Amino acid sequence: MQLSFRWYGPESEKITLEQIAQIPGCKGIVGTLFDIPAGEVWPRERIHALREQVEAAGLKLECIESVNVSDDIKIGLPTRDAHIEAYKQTIENLAAEGIKCICYNFMPVFDWVKSDLDYTLPDGSKTLAFVKANIPDDPQEIIDRVADGSGDLTLPGWEPERLAQVRALLDAYKDVDEDMLRENLVYFLEAIMPTCEKCDVKMAIHPDDPPYSIFGLPRICKNREDLDWLCNVVDTPYNGITLCCGSIAEDPANNVYDILDEFSARGRIHFVHMRNIKYISPEVAGNKDFYEAPHPSEYGSLDLVRMMSVLHKNGFDGYMRPDHGRMIWGETGRPGYGLYDRALGIAYINGVWEALDKTGDVFKAGE
Numbered sequence: 001m002q003l004s005f006r007w008y009g010p011e012s013e014k015i016t017l018e019q020i021a022q023i024p025g026c027k028g029i030v031g032t033l034f035d036i037p038a039g040e041v042w043p044r045e046r047i048h049a050l051r052e053q054v055e056a057a058g059l060k061l062e063c064i065e066s067v068n069v070s071d072d073i074k075i076g077l078p079t080r081d082a083h084i085e086a087y088k089q090t091i092e093n094l095a096a097e098g099i100k101c102i103c104y105n106f107m108p109v110f111d112w113v114k115s116d117l118d119y120t121l122p123d124g125s126k127t128l129a130f131v132k133a134n135i136p137d138d139p140q141e142i143i144d145r146v147a148d149g150s151g152d153l154t155l156p157g158w159e160p161e162r163l164a165q166v167r168a169l170l171d172a173y174k175d176v177d178e179d180m181l182r183e184n185l186v187y188f189l190e191a192i193m194p195t196c197e198k199c200d201v202k203m204a205i206h207p208d209d210p211p212y213s214i215f216g217l218p219r220i221c222k223n224r225e226d227l228d229w230l231c232n233v234v235d236t237p238y239n240g241i242t243l244c245c246g247s248i249a250e251d252p253a254n255n256v257y258d259i260l261d262e263f264s265a266r267g268r269i270h271f272v273h274m275r276n277i278k279y280i281s282p283e284v285a286g287n288k289d290f291y292e293a294p295h296p297s298e299y300g301s302l303d304l305v306r307m308m309s310v311l312h313k314n315g316f317d318g319y320m321r322p323d324h325g326r327m328i329w330g331e332t333g334r335p336g337y338g339l340y341d342r343a344l345g346i347a348y349i350n351g352v353w354e355a356l357d358k359t360g361d362v363f364k365a366g367e
Contacts, residue, residue: 025350276300
């Protein structure tokens, strides 16, 4: 397991690489080039400069998150072939700089949806939350809310220039149902897989967040059946999964432990977002409200020891990062992506993994 930390670059971050390098157990950076629009090539010289920055801090850059797939590809517009060619060139440029894994998603319009960016917990810390009653019917209202809550920092998947014309974007998806979105994903994967295989770069799709339809948009990566379809429809180990534990578990009907076990045993999980969530009022039938909890199991509804145990049992050797930390100790910054709580998350994850290394896979399901 290769423990890493997501970092947005010096122009987009308050957190420095030197601070990240001081986190015990953190070996790598999950990087991005945040300013390049979907559909355009990531220039090799920009990737090279990023890698040099990361390596100068004593860290590795082997995993990239958010080489975004354009809406032209997701919708299936005539321009998609040009965008796919640009994506293939980006894969080649990343591979030339030592990148081994690319995290992406195939969600229409919104990469994720939360009702609150500063949900206050009893201890005074701030976290992300999804409370359905607080989700407006008008998507523009949630866009404005996210923009107001993020301050001067852009949130991944909520780039202002892309969402400025949200009504036109939603209209462009009006005839795209789940079947069509699946067809367009297969078209994309079949086109890029020869490049991935040639360059030894694994693609890792992020599950839908939330893993069910919202604002009437289709979802095709929301449960075990969808992930099985994905792996079978383009059957190569280079077509794999970013298993975001929190995203999958946002639907309590999904058994995150079984999903982790099955797909890691199949060798199709290349990247893990290890996070914990706490269900709000789980006793209410059908309620899926939750907030992002601290990583240790006792604070959330998920058992991180159990999740990591099945990965360890199956020999998981891919990339892992802590996800969606709270804002604690007076820190301000990009919601969900502060330094302190994610550093605590790494310490916890690293301790659990070391214990599993030294004691063996002693955890038994249900205990």
